[in-house]
Amino acid sequence: MSRILKNxxxxxxxxxxxxxxxxxxxxxxxxxxPTAALLTPELPRFTSVPxxxxxxxxxxxxxxxxxxxxxxxxxxxxxxxxxxxxxxAMLAVRVLAPCLPYEAVRxxxxxxxxxxxxxxxxxxxxxLPALTENAVLKAILSxxxxxxxxxxxxxxQNFARVALQWSGADPGELIANAPKILSGDMIQLGQPTDVxxxxxxxxxxxxxxxxxxxxxxxxxxxxxxxxxxxxxxxARVRRVVxxxxxxxxxxxxxxxxxxAIGQSLELKNVLQDLKLARN
Amino acid sequence: xxLFWRSFWxxxxxxxxxxxxxxxxxxxxxxxxxxxxxxxLLSFDGEFYRVETIYGPLTLDGQGVTCDGPGCPNLNAFxxxxxxxxxxxxxEVLIPALIQAFATRNKYTVTREVISDRQSTFALSDNERxxxxxxxxxxxxxxxxxxxxxxxxxxxxxxxxxxxxEVAMARTAASGDLLKGRRARVVALDGxxxxxxxxxxxxxxxxxxxxxxxxxxxxxxxxIGGADIPIIRHLPKRESGLLETFEDRxxxxxxxxxxxxxxxxxxxxxxxDDVANDTFAIGLTTLSExxxxxxxRMAGSCGFETTATLASLRAEDYPxxxxxxxxxxxxxxxxxAREFLDFTQDPAADLVIRRAxxxxxxxxxxxxxxxxxxxxxxxxxxxxxVQLEDLQAMVAAxxxxxxxxxxxxxxxGTRLDVQSQENIIRLARALExxxxxxxxxxxxxxxxxxxxxxxxxxxxxxRAQTVLRLLKEAAPDADFKRVTLRTDAFGEALPIACDDTxxxxxxxxxxxxxxx
Numbered sequence: 067m068s069r070i071l072k073n074x075x076x077x078x079x080x081x082x083x084x085x086x087x088x089x090x091x092x093x094x095x096x097x098x099x100p101t102a103a104l105l106t107p108e109l110p111r112f113t114s115v116p117x118x119x120x121x122x123x124x125x126x127x128x129x130x131x132x133x134x135x136x137x138x139x140x141x142x143x144x145x146x147x148x149x150x151x152x153x154x155a156m157l158a159v160r161v162l163a164p165c166l167p168y169e170a171v172r173x174x175x176x177x178x179x180x181x182x183x184x185x186x187x188x189x190x191x192x193x194l195p196a197l198t199e200n201a202v203l204k205a206i207l208s209x210x211x212x213x214x215x216x217x218x219x220x221x222x223q224n225f226a227r228v229a230l231q232w233s234g235a236d237p238g239e240l241i242a243n244a245p246k247i248l249s250g251d252m253i254q255l256g257q258p259t260d261v262x263x264x265x266x267x268x269x270x271x272x273x274x275x276x277x278x279x280x281x282x283x284x285x286x287x288x289x290x291x292x293x294x295x296x297x298x299x300x301a302r303v304r305r306v307v308x309x310x311x312x313x314x315x316x317x318x319x320x321x322x323x324x325x326a327i328g329q330s331l332e333l334k335n336v337l338q339d340l341k342l343a344r345n
Numbered sequence: 346x347x348l349f350w351r352s353f354w355x356x357x358x359x360x361x362x363x364x365x366x367x368x369x370x371x372x373x374x375x376x377x378x379x380x381x382x383x384x385x386l387l388s389f390d391g392e393f394y395r396v397e398t399i400y401g402p403l404t405l406d407g408q409g410v411t412c413d414g415p416g417c418p419n420l421n422a423f424x425x426x427x428x429x430x431x432x433x434x435x436x437e438v439l440i441p442a443l444i445q446a447f448a449t450r451n452k453y454t455v456t457r458e459v460i461s462d463r464q465s466t467f468a469l470s471d472n473e474r475x476x477x478x479x480x481x482x483x484x485x486x487x488x489x490x491x492x493x494x495x496x497x498x499x500x501x502x503x504x505x506x507x508x509x510x511e512v513a514m515a516r517t518a519a520s521g522d523l524l525k526g527r528r529a530r531v532v533a534l535d536g537x538x539x540x541x542x543x544x545x546x547x548x549x550x551x552x553x554x555x556x557x558x559x560x561x562x563x564x565x566x567x568x569i570g571g572a573d574i575p576i577i578r579h580l581p582k583r584e585s586g587l588l589e590t591f592e593d594r595x596x597x598x599x600x601x602x603x604x605x606x607x608x609x610x611x612x613x614x615x616x617x618d619d620v621a622n623d624t625f626a627i628g629l630t631t632l633s634e635x636x637x638x639x640x641x642r643m644a645g646s647c648g649f650e651t652t653a654t655l656a657s658l659r660a661e662d663y664p665x666x667x668x669x670x671x672x673x674x675x676x677x678x679x680x681x682a683r684e685f686l687d688f689t690q691d692p693a694a695d696l697v698i699r700r701a702x703x704x705x706x707x708x709x710x711x712x713x714x715x716x717x718x719x720x721x722x723x724x725x726x727x728x729x730x731v732q733l734e735d736l737q738a739m740v741a742a743x744x745x746x747x748x749x750x751x752x753x754x755x756x757x758g759t760r761l762d763v764q765s766q767e768n769i770i771r772l773a774r775a776l777e778x779x780x781x782x783x784x785x786x787x788x789x790x791x792x793x794x795x796x797x798x799x800x801x802x803x804x805x806x807x808r809a810q811t812v813l814r815l816l817k818e819a820a821p822d823a824d825f826k827r828v829t830l831r832t833d834a835f836g837e838a839l840p841i842a843c844d845d846t847x848x849x850x851x852x853x854x855x856x857x858x859x860x861x
Contacts, residue, residue, distance in 0.1 A: 245621070245637050280637045283614060298458065310700060315445065316456040334612060335437045335462045335483075339636075341702065 137164035137188055147205050147213035154272065155221040157194045161205050161213065164188035169208035170263070173255075175201065177314055178231045178304055180256030180266035195253050195268045196222050197229055197306050224274035226307040226340055228284060233264045233300045238288025238319070238330075240267040240337075247278040248342060261293075271342060273308060279344045284337040287330050288319050295324035303337065370416030371396060373405055386416040390679035391423045404677060424475050425679035430482040431489025431502025432586045433463075434631060435669050439533060440502065441465070442701040444479050447688045453477075462612075469681075477681045486586035487511075493674055494518050499682060501672040503529070504586040506763060529670045531767040532689045533703040535631045536653035537591060537665035540617065540638035544624040547571040549642040549650060552664060552848055556595045559629050561604030566625065578607035579616045579628035587613075590667060591629055598847055631667060632658070633702040645843030649722060656711070658704040659750040661764060661855075662841055664848040668764045669703065706771055708780075710747040710860065723839045730798040731838050739835045746787065746859040753856040759811045769812070772858070773819035782827040787859040788812050790834040793850035802836035805856075809834055812856045 135143045143165035152158040161171060167186045172179055176197040184190055194203070196219040205213040230240045237258045244250050250271035258265055269284065288299045298320040305313040321331040371386045373394060382403070384396035394405045394412065412418070429440060441457070444467045448455045453469035453476065460466075467479040482492070490511045492498035495518065506529065507515070539555045541547070550558070550569055557563035558576055567573040580603075581587045596602060610616040617636030620628035628638065632653045642652045643664065657663040671689065678686070688694055695705035723736060751772050753765040761769065775781060790809030792801035809832035816830065817823075842849035 243618075281617075283618070283636075311449070313445065313449075316454075318456060318458040320458055320460050322461070331461075333459060333462055334614060336457070336459055336465075338438060338442070338701070339614070 135165075138167075139164060139187065141188075145207055145211050145213060147203070147215045149201070149203050149215040149217050151196075151217055151219050151221075152193055153221075154270070155196050155219050155225050157196050157201055157203065157217065157219070159190075159192055159194055159203060159215075161190040162188065163190075163207050163211075166208055171208065172206040172264075174204040174206065176229075176304060178229055178266055178302060179264050180231065181263040182256050192255060193253075194255060195225075195227055195229070195270045197227060197268075197304060198222065198312075222306075223308055224272055225270055226273050226342065227268055227270045227305075228337065228340065229266060229268040229304045229306075230286075230337075231264050231266050231302040231304075232258075232288075233302075234258070234261050234294065235263060236289055236291045236294055236299065237265045238286055238299060238301065240269060241285045241287060242269045242340075243283040243285070244271075245280050248276065248280045248282055250282060269340075271340065273342055276342050276344055280342060282340040282342065283334075284339055286319070286333045286336055288321070288333075289330045290321050290324075290326045290328065292324070292327055294319075295321070295327055299331075305338070307340070371412055371414040373410040373412055375410055383414075386418070389418040389423065390677065390682075391425055392680060393677060395676070402676075422474070425477040425681045426480065427477060427500065427679060427682040427685070428480040428482070428492075428498050429500045429502055430484065430492040430498035431672075432486045432504050432669075433483040434504060434535065434587060434633075434667075435502040435532070436481055436483035437462075438633070438701050439669060439698065439703055440481060441467070442697055443532070443689055443694060444469075444481075444685070446694065446697040447685050450688065450693065451684070477679075479685075485584055486589075487584070489672070493672060496674070499674065499678055500686070503670050503672050504590060504667060507672070528674075529672050529763060530686065530690060531668045531670050531706065531764055532694075533669045533698045533705055534658045534764065535633050535667040535669055535703055536640075536658050536663055537587065537594075537667055538630060538632050538635065538640040538653050540620050540628045540630055540635050540640050542621050542624045542626060543637070543639050545571075545639075547641075548639075549644045551644050551646065552595065552846065553599055555641070555643070556599040556601050558627050559591070559607075560596055560601045561606055562601050574625050577623055577626040579620050579626055580607045580609050581613060581616065581629060582609050582611050587629070587631060587667075590665075594665065632704070645849055646845055647726070647843035649840075649842050649849075651842065655699075655704050656709075656750065659706065659709070660752040661754050661762075662752070662852060664842070664852055666764065668767070670763070706767065707750070708771060708775055709750045711750070712747050713743055713745070716748065719839060719841055722841075726794075726840060730794070731836075735835070735838050739838050742787065742833055742835075743789070743859050746785075746861040749858040749860055751858050753808075753812050754851070755808060755854050759808055761812075761815070769815050769819050773816055773823070776816070776820045776823035776828060779824065779827070781860065782824065785829040785861050786831070787861075788816075788830070788832045789857045789859055790832065791839060791853060791855050791857065792836050793853040794837040794840060794844040795850060798836055802834055805836050806832065806834035808854070809856050 137143055141164045145163040148160045150158045163171065163184055165188065166184055167188045169184050170181050171184055171190065172181045175194060178197065182190065199219055199222045200216065201219050202214065202216040232238055235258050240252070242250060242252055250269055253268045253270060254265065256265035257263065271282065298318040301317045301319065303315055303317060317336065319331055319333070372381060372383045373396065374381050382396065382398065384398040387395040387397050387402055392407055394407055396403050396405065445455055448469050453471055456468045458466040458468065463483045465481045467481065468475050469477045486503045486505055489498065489501035489503050490507055493501040494511070494515045539559060547566065547570060554563065554569040558569050559578060559580065561578060563569050563576065565573055565575055592603065608619070613630050613634040614636060616628050616630055617634055617638050620626045621637040632640065640653055642650050644650045651657055651663050653663045658666050671686065673686065692707065695707045698705040751768045753768060754762050756762045788809040790805030792805040813830060813832050840853045842852040844850055844853060
């Protein structure tokens with residue numbers, strides 16, 4: 067027994083010391099291999115003794131009751147949502163749900179929605195492009211709590227925005243092709259989780275300081291997958307362009323059917339291009 | 346109606362025949378049970394049954410009969426199916442925009458099912474259920490007519506009147522005479538334009554130079570007044586109505602044909618994008634699809650220049666105006682389809698059409714003061730034929746008036762072109778609704794400058810009188826006591842294009858409407 071132990075100690079010593087000793091050379095000594103396997107220790111046998119449950123349950127219930135409104139970070143559970151106006155007619159949103167870490171939350175704004183997982187801290191921050199001047203935002207938490215907040219975004223009148231909500235697990239892509247002289251941003255929100263999930267893509271362009279007139283091409287690309295080849299990929303479009311009526315409609319992108327799984331459906335003419343005029 | 350009853354009695358006789366009963370899938374019985382007719386159900390539009398009988402198709406009012414048999418529709422779950430097929434120039438942007446606006450106006454929600462860029466279905470639902478499905482196929486004008494004749498489409502989307510072969514085909518297919526009655530409605534206007542990149546210094550060419558450059562007969566920009574660099578050509582796909590129109594209206598009169606070597610595009614968006622990115626490219630497209638390229642102005646040798654704009658297309662002062670039309674069959678369409686057709690002619694649709702990038706046919710006014718360019722030209726063109734007194738008389742007649750965008754043009758002689766026929770209906774409707782009550786409308790006839798001034802003046806007067814007669818016929822409900830309608834003619838006094846080309850003369854032969 068002691069010899070085996072000594073070998074192990076030696077092996078450990080060489081193992082640690084050899085790189086230092088080698089000093090650029092390869093270790094010349096190979097550690098000896100143990101010649102016998104270590105015995106499995108015999109574990110003591112436990113037998114469970116039935117204990118009356120109410121004796122323990124009451125104190126546990128007490129503890130649970132005491133901790134029910136405190137997160138693992140020690141903060142209060144009470145969920146809340148704060149919405150502020152950020153620059154470029156964006157909404158700076160903060161959702162607090164400390165007791166629902168990693169749980170999905172659904173954010174709704176102007177008939178559109180996206181889903182996202184709460185971070186470990188239970189505190190979610192994001193920037194959402196406003197889709198109306200009097201913006202109302204709803205957050206639906208996994209426990210069914212609905213949080214509501216609203217704010218006014220006067221700068222919205224200077225923006226043209228086209229938002230696309232993809233429902234389901236296989237979201238497609240909103241593509242904007244703008245000539246260099248025109249500016250615009252694509253904002254992506256949400257994570258595709260499952261069939262109830264949704265992601266939101268918003269193309270936003272400030273029209274008040276365009277220095278040129280032109281057309282921004284908007285097109286769609288959606289993958290044909292086993293889940294959507296029969297029923298189609300659903301999406302919702304909202305188009306908010308100053309001096310145009312606000313337009314909302316649903317799309318079902320059916321594509322060529324299940325024979326085309328793995329391909330993608332590209333649609334150039336489904337979304338009307340955005341025509342911007344110089345100011 | 347007489348035929349209808351006769352068919353009814355005949356059908357009762359035939360009910361006894363067991364062989365026929367096996368084929369028929371519906372039996373329509375009158376409410377009192379005294380009449381019965383059997384046949385194969387062709388369609389049910391929510392109101393009327395259309396049944397194929399041994400006497401041919403019969404249409405029966407659903408209110409008056411009950412239906413038995415496997416082919417009977419569920420009356421409470423009726424969904425109107427309307428299929429539209431034809432040119433991509435309308436199916437891509439214009440018709441979807443009109444369907445959306447029609448739905449919004451009637452408080453329907455819209456779900457668009459997309460199979461591909463060429464095939465979509467718009468489902469219109471109210472709070473309860475789907476009420477109508479508009480199936481939209483995007484292709485060519487010829488396909489639109491073919492689908493209409495084969496009864497696979499209810500409404501054809503077309504850029505031209507049917508050709509002789511199509512009319513003949515419709516007759517043999519028993520789908521009715523395509524030319525009988527008023528089947529074409531001009532929904533919107535577009536212009537055929539040549540485009541270049543914003544960086545191309547040449548901004549104005551003549552129609553002949555445009556024909557030469559786009560057909561490939563002029564190979565270098567220097568051939569049409571630019572730099573000595575080859576012309577890169579971008580054209581629409583070969584079978585498209587736009588290219589057909591260009592060949593019919595521009596190349597054939599110039600006795601030119603398309604030379605190979607051009608890039609043909611299935612989508613005009615791609616065409617416009619390619620041209621916009623290449624300084625030495627020229628492209629053929631429509632005003633609604635210029636993208637980030639710039640349309641070339643069209644110059645005449647006598648100094649006139651026309652540009653495709655809202656105003657010039659509405660007044661047809663631009664030579665290559667493209668009317669976008671809905672062509673309907675002789676048979677009855679479902680109620681919601683008729684409502685949609687009415688909506689496309691409603692002033693509420695005008696804004697939708699403009700926003701979608703097309704030209705609507707709203708009647709607008711321009712002041713005499715804004716016609717300065719035309720007057721300057723009239724003065725510079727004046728000569729022995731047009732005397733100073735003629736110009737003074739014209740100015741005196743028009744000075745305190747405004748010109749309506751509505752202008753009438755003639756295919757030759759005194760026959761109106763399709764856009765002008767639409768203009769008659771639009772102006773007649775405006776007269777009937779009293780839009781011009783207590784006003785004075787002057788129909789001013791003009792002619793081209795070819796030939797002697799005397800006969801030209803007479804011809805101009807005859808054209809103005811033709812328009813007046815057609816207007817009165819088309820507006821039986823107008824109160825002509827409250828509106829003054831007069832004609833006058835000024836011959837060749839106020840040209841708006843050069844008289845040395847066919848298209849220039851065609852533009853000059855017109856009747857304008859001036860109001861005070």
